[in-house]
Every structure is written in C-alpha cells, then in structure tokens.
Amino acid sequence: MSDVEFRQLDKILLLAAESSRDHSRGGRKASGNRGPCAFSVVSAPICVDRRGEHCAKAIPPAEVDEILLRSRDLAERRRVWEASRQPGVALKRRSRNWRDLRNRVAAELGYSSYLHLQVADYGMTVPEMMQLMDRTTRDFAPLYRQLHASARRRLAARYRQPVPRRMPAHWLPERWGQRWPGGGRIGQPGEGLRGKSPEWMVRQAERFSTSIGFPALPATFWERSDLYPLARDAGRQKRSGSWTVHIDRDQDVRTLLSLGPGFRLFQVSHHELGHAHYDFAYAHPGVPYLLRDGANRAFHEAIAELIAAAARQEPYLRSLGVIAPGRPMDATERLLDEALDNGVVGIPWAAAAVNLFEYDLYEKKLPAEQWNRRWWELVARYQGIEPPAPRAEASCDICSKAQLIERPAQYYDYALALLIRYQLHDYNRAQDSAPGSAQLQLLRESAGRQMVVGHDERRRHAALAATAAGQNRGRSQLARDAGLLPAAHRVSGQGECRPAGGLGVRLRCWERLRFPAERSLPPACPSVPAARRCVALPRHPRG
Ligand SMILES: [Zn+2]
Helix, strand or coil, X not given: CCHHHHHHHHHHHHXXXXXXXXXXXXXXXXXXXXXCCHHHHHHCCEEEXXXXXXXXXXXXXXXXXXXXXXXXXXXXXXXXXXXXXCHHHHHHHHHHHHHHHHHHHHHHXXXXXXXXXXXXXXXXXXXXXXXXXXXXXXXXXXXXXHHHHHHHHHHHHHHCCCCCCCEEHHHCCCCCCCCCCCCCCCCCCCHHHCCCCHHHHHHHHHHHHHHCCCCCCCHHHHHHCECCXXXXXXXXXXXXXXXXXXXXXXXXXXXXXXXXXXXXXXXXXHHHHHHHHHHHHHCCCXXXXXXXXXXXXXXXXXXXXXXXXXXCCHHHHHHHCCCCCCCCCXXXXXXXXXXXXXXXXXXXXXXXXXXXXHXXXXXXXCCHHHHHHHHHHHHHHHHCEECCCCCCCCCCCCCCCHHHHHCCCCCHHHHHHHHHHHHHHHHHHHCCCCCCCCHHHHHHXXXXXXXXXXXXXXXXXXXXXXXXXXXXXXXXXXXXXXXXCCCCEXXXXXCCEEECCCHHHHHHHHHHHHCHHHHCCCCCCCCCCHHHCCCCCCCCCCC
C-alpha cells in the first residue's frame, strides 16, 4: 500500500469517528433524547423576560450580541448575559452522552480519548499539544495582563463603577469574552459603511480577493450560499454565526452568513471568502478526493484570518471610504483594537480556558457534576473573568458554545491559527521592499507566489502536487511544501539555521524568532531578516 493510499484510509477512519456524534445508531441512542437538535437549541431565540414557565419576550441571539456590544445599562446587560446561558441547561446531559460516545469511538481506534484522536490530525500527541498551548499562554500572559488592566479601567469608567479585580463577564462586549471589540470604546472604523448594502459588503470581499490574485467565485457559490438574515416568515431556522463548507470537495463551496450592517460583518465577509478560496484551491484533480481539506484545520483558519486582517488595513479602508475622509486614525488605538478584538485576547480563551476544559472533559473524563465549577475556575485563572453571580451546577455554561458541539476537542485550532496568521503576515512583510507599503499591497504582490491559488498555473499545480505529497508525509509539512510559509529554520547546537519540518518544530522556531535577544539567535536565519523578526508580534518577557 502506498503512503497516499494509507493516508486516505486513515482519513476515512477519522471521518467516520467524527461523524459518530450525529449519525450513528449508537450516537442517536447515546444522545438519549428526542428533543430538538443541538443547533436548534443554540440558534433559537433567547428568552430575556421569563415569568414563571411563560416567556414574555424572546430575542434572536444576534440581538443579544448587539445589546452586549452597545448597551451601557448594566442591569440590562446582566439580564441578557444570564439569559444567553439558558441553552446550557438543555445541552448538559446531551454533552455528557456525546463525550462518552466520542471517547468510546476513539478508544476503538486506539486513541486515549477523543481529544487524542483530534490532536493526531496534526501528527502530535496530547502532551505535545498541551505543552505548546501552555507555553503559548505563558508567553502571551504579561501582555494579556496589561490589556486586561487597561480594559477594566476603560469599562469601569464607561459604566461608572469602581475598577474591579476581575472582569465581570456581563461587562464585556461579547457573550464569551473571546473577543473584546472596542476595548471599552463604542464604535469601530466603520462609519463609512453606513448606507452600504449587505450585498455590497460580500461583493467587496470578492473584489478584494480577486485583486490579490484569487480567481472569481463561480456563479454556483452565489446561488447556493445563504448570506442574508432570514425573513420572519421564512419557515426555517438559521444557525447564528458564519460558516463555509466545501460540499463536494470539488466546485460546490457555500458560505452561511447573516450579513447586516457593521464593521464586524465586513471583516467576517472577507474571512469567510478566504475559506472559500482556500477550499477551491484544493478542488484539483492532482489532490486525492479525501485529502482536499487544507494543510490542517488551523492553517485553513489562518488563511481566512490573514485575509480578514489584510482587509482591516488602513489604506484599504480609506480607499473604500470605510474610514471617513479626513478622519485621523490613532495608531495606538488601532493596535489596541487589533489586540483586543482579533489577537491577544483570544489566546487565554482558546489555548487555555476552552482547551483545558476539553482536556479535562475528554482525557480526564471529568464528572458532569463538576463541569460548571471547573469551567469558571479556568475562566477566572486564565482570562481573569468572573460571572455576575455564582453559576449553578445544573447548567453547563460553555456547552452552548457552537464550536464545542460542531467541532469538539479542536479549540486549540484557533490559537494555532493565530500564531500561523502572524507567521504569514510576517512573511508577507518580509517580502516587501517598498518602505511603508501596506499589507494589502504585499498580499497583492505576493499572492501568485505564496498562495496555493494564483495566476501562475504551473506554480499552482506544483504547489497542489506538493500538497498531496505533503499530506502523505504528514500534513504539517504541507505549508512549506506549497510555498505558503518560509522554510522553517531550526537552530542547531552549532549555531546554524537549517530547515526543519513539522508544525510543532516550526512553531517552536517561530517562538525563538520572536525572542532573539533571549535566545541569542545566530545572526543568519536567511528567510527572516533580523529587522523583520518581531513585526506584528507582541514583545514581552516570558511569563
Ligand atoms: Zn474561520
């Protein structure tokens, strides 16, 4: 059997194991209930005014998000925040059954737990992944503490309250505390979006993609995607949030969005179309059908987020009038927004709180009666956040997080994606020879060379062939094979830089490159000039 055949059979096993949660007879039996499916529970209107058994007022989850983003009324914020946790009661028992089922499936395939099965997709063991996440959390902790203190002061002033020691969860502008848009200020550089239709927003995202070398999306993408909020009489429910799916691993890619006004959805449009383009890049006869799913999960997310990050750059926003003409931008505030909304704040959430909870859930088989207490212990310790009042153990507050239902035991993906996105960003900047040009320009210049898709067909085919080969040898090699990342370099004892494979090694190298003074790097790491090593990366002492 060839390596490619082995890899595809391995993929069949992994896909079967993942699907067990929904489709197997055992899954239905294990879920043990005939109620609405989990997506319906998570996407259903949230009761914000309950009178006994009767709900006097229910609002869609998107409206909850809007209140938490805008409202300055702490009583209203607390009421809405607590209401948003209601689905956790209904989902707790199912989550325990799903956990047990997933672990049984993983055990039959020879893994210690379902977490082990998912981590194996990176060619890593659970201890390796947990150590990487722990180190990442500690690296970011000093900067996070400073951001946390700054946001506490800003929000206390906003709500006219004393500065708290921990951040009250209902003060934050988002349900989970995973992003802190605005950082205590209301509004983002989106005033120029007023009057722009949702369709303009997503079509502009495509114009951005084609401007940097991606091919136009096919007509079927626009016909089959579900991009706009449902009409009240639509007769169906729609999942909140956004999603892009490669339906047939060929030419059928679809995006689910609920586009409305606002800068956030402008960014999300770019992000989701980034996923779509990356999916299309794998719809190629040179890549075996079963392996057409990207370098790895985190890399997919990093590509999408790189596109979204490029779309946040000031020159691009000014060229569209999204930043009003003549409006000055405070560079420090913009960096703060980036760290709070799209960067540093996501690390203690993804790498520590959720990751450690899922570790306890799957590896340690944490009893369900301890879930809520453990969850809030982790949130307090790593995110410095606490609920407005002690939470009852009858519920499971994190169980209604859609990703934990749809993509269980994969949350470290988001932390890895953040690190890879910075690497890609760094690489794009390192390619730039024109001082002062924006990341948008860098992407445009380099798209054909570094992205799997591009104008150069020969290059594209070579990259895709390398992709298949990369998957065969272990998907962590893919990025380098496809030219998507600079060759990683390992510092040997003799002080040389030489290429090294594997995501873990590359990330460790990345970490070394971030702290050249501490690590006394030898002077020549050829693909990353010294002056570029710390671009866009937080610099702080190790915690
Ligand atoms: Zn994404």
